[in-house]
Amino acid sequence: MEINIIRGQNQIGGSIIEISSESTKIILDIGSNLEDKEIVVPEIDGLFKGEAKYDGVLISHYHSDHVGLATRILPDIPIYMGEKSYEIHKVSNEYMEREYLKEPKVFKVEEEFLIGDIKITPYLCDHSAFDAYMFLLDYEGKKILYTGDFRSNGRKSFEPLLRKLPKVDVLIIEGTNLSNNKIGKINLTERELEKKGIEILEGNDRPVFVLMAGTNIDRIVTLYKIANATKRLFLIDTYVGVITDTIGGNIPNPRTFSNVRIFLMNQDKYEILKNYPQNKIGKNEIANSNFMMCIRSSMKQYLENRSKEFSFEGCVLFYSMWEGYKKQENMKEFLEFMEEKGVKTISLHTSGHADEKDFDKLIKKIEPEIIIPVHTENSEWFKRYENCEVIYDKNIIKI
Numbered sequence: 364m365e366i367n368i369i370r371g372q373n374q375i376g377g378s379i380i381e382i383s384s385e386s387t388k389i390i391l392d393i394g395s396n397l398e399d400k401e402i403v404v405p406e407i408d409g410l411f412k413g414e415a416k417y418d419g420v421l422i423s424h425y426h427s428d429h430v431g432l433a434t435r436i437l438p439d440i441p442i443y444m445g446e447k448s449y450e451i452h453k454v455s456n457e458y459m460e461r462e463y464l465k466e467p468k469v470f471k472v473e474e475e476f477l478i479g480d481i482k483i484t485p486y487l488c489d490h491s492a493f494d495a496y497m498f499l500l501d502y503e504g505k506k507i508l509y510t511g512d513f514r515s516n517g518r519k520s521f522e523p524l525l526r527k528l529p530k531v532d533v534l535i536i537e538g539t540n541l542s543n544n545k546i547g548k549i550n551l552t553e554r555e556l557e558k559k560g561i562e563i564l565e566g567n568d569r570p571v572f573v574l575m576a577g578t579n580i581d582r583i584v585t586l587y588k589i590a591n592a593t594k595r596l597f598l599i600d601t602y603v604g605v606i607t608d609t610i611g612g613n614i615p616n617p618r619t620f621s622n623v624r625i626f627l628m629n630q631d632k633y634e635i636l637k638n639y640p641q642n643k644i645g646k647n648e649i650a651n652s653n654f655m656m657c658i659r660s661s662m663k664q665y666l667e668n669r670s671k672e673f674s675f676e677g678c679v680l681f682y683s684m685w686e687g688y689k690k691q692e693n694m695k696e697f698l699e700f701m702e703e704k705g706v707k708t709i710s711l712h713t714s715g716h717a718d719e720k721d722f723d724k725l726i727k728k729i730e731p732e733i734i735i736p737v738h739t740e741n742s743e744w745f746k747r748y749e750n751c752e753v754i755y756d757k758n759i760i761k762i
């Protein structure tokens with residue numbers, strides 16, 4: 364087999380990895396670069412232009428740095444995605460009126476399938492995206508594990524996954540959290556975050572706002588639990604509402620959870636609100652309730668209007684996203700706006716990516732001969748595994 368890290372080596376995001384056997388060529392993830400404001404399609408012959416020369420593209424999860432270029436590949440190349448992952452990709456992009464994949468092939472947890480002569484087994488893993496996967500690739504007895512993005516601090520237990528994973532020849536592994544400023548940090552778990560949130564709100568009976576990604580389902584659960592424990596209604600707008608309703612089950616959604624209420628930020632989405640006659644909430648009821656409201660930095664005007672109906676003085680804003688976004692102009696402006704209204708910003712976040720102890724456990728379990736770090740700015744960190752060859756200075760590796 365040949366591994367070609369087309370993009371995503373010694374950088375975070377924009378992952379495109381090619382794996383080929385004698386007769387089969389597949390791509391693992393097809394991400395946009397994180398800093399690209401719009402879709403920029405790289406010049407890759409047989410994938411985006413010319414005659415199709417790939418047999419399939421596997422998508423580990425719906426974050427744009429893994430799926431962002433999927434709508435631009437040649438139409439003859441099949442795309443494979445987890446079922447729920449695809450549904451979230453579809454409804455979130457449809458809502459935002461962005462491009463999305465039309466008819467991918469969906470795979471199921473741990474159900475093996477073939478693309479050409481390469482056998483693939485998808486393993487469900489924990490990440491800040493719901494329904495995220497690692498892929499085990501098997502060809503003539505050689506095994507490659509690609510981790511995609513993963514962590515162990517969510518609500519899915521890491522140990523059962525470790526037990527299932529076999530010994531492999533090559534590990535292609537993410538290392539997002541190995542950037543120099545994060546070395547040595549162990550992630551808080553979502554449960555610890557929940558406890559921290561409840562403690563912060565002790566003695567506070569004012570409304571709470573939360574800035575977060577609407578597709579971070581684990582975090583929605585954590586915040587819902589905090590809202591419940593502190594006797595607040597949990598308010599989500601129609602965007603988050605359609606996402607959690609799509610997942611259903613025990614994920615807080617406005618269809619089956621009586622203390623989850625859905626509000627309208629944008630009149631164009633009124634048709635969506637009409638689907639939730641029991642659980643919709645209007646501005647008057649909001650002004651007279653104690654609540655935790657999930658918001659985005661694009662909601663400034665909506666919040667400006669609400670602040671005329673009730674005072675934001677003494678309210679808390681949980682900042683529940685990557686700290687780096689605070690440097691972006693619109694985020695800076697938004698946080699200043701909330702501060703001027705008398706809202707106190709408090710960070711309440713934990714990483715969606717593995718920490719050092721997670722790497723350690725995984726590598727000790729699967730004993731790879733070769734480690735290929737991707738999605739990281741510190742590939743050298745993996746050199747501590749002396750029994751493994753760590754490759755990050757060339758992108759084509761034959762095994």
Ligand SMILES: [Zn+2]
Pocket residue numbers: 376426428429512738
């Ligand atoms: Zn990623």
Ligand SMILES: [Zn+2]
Pocket residue numbers: 424426490492512
């Ligand atoms: Zn991700």
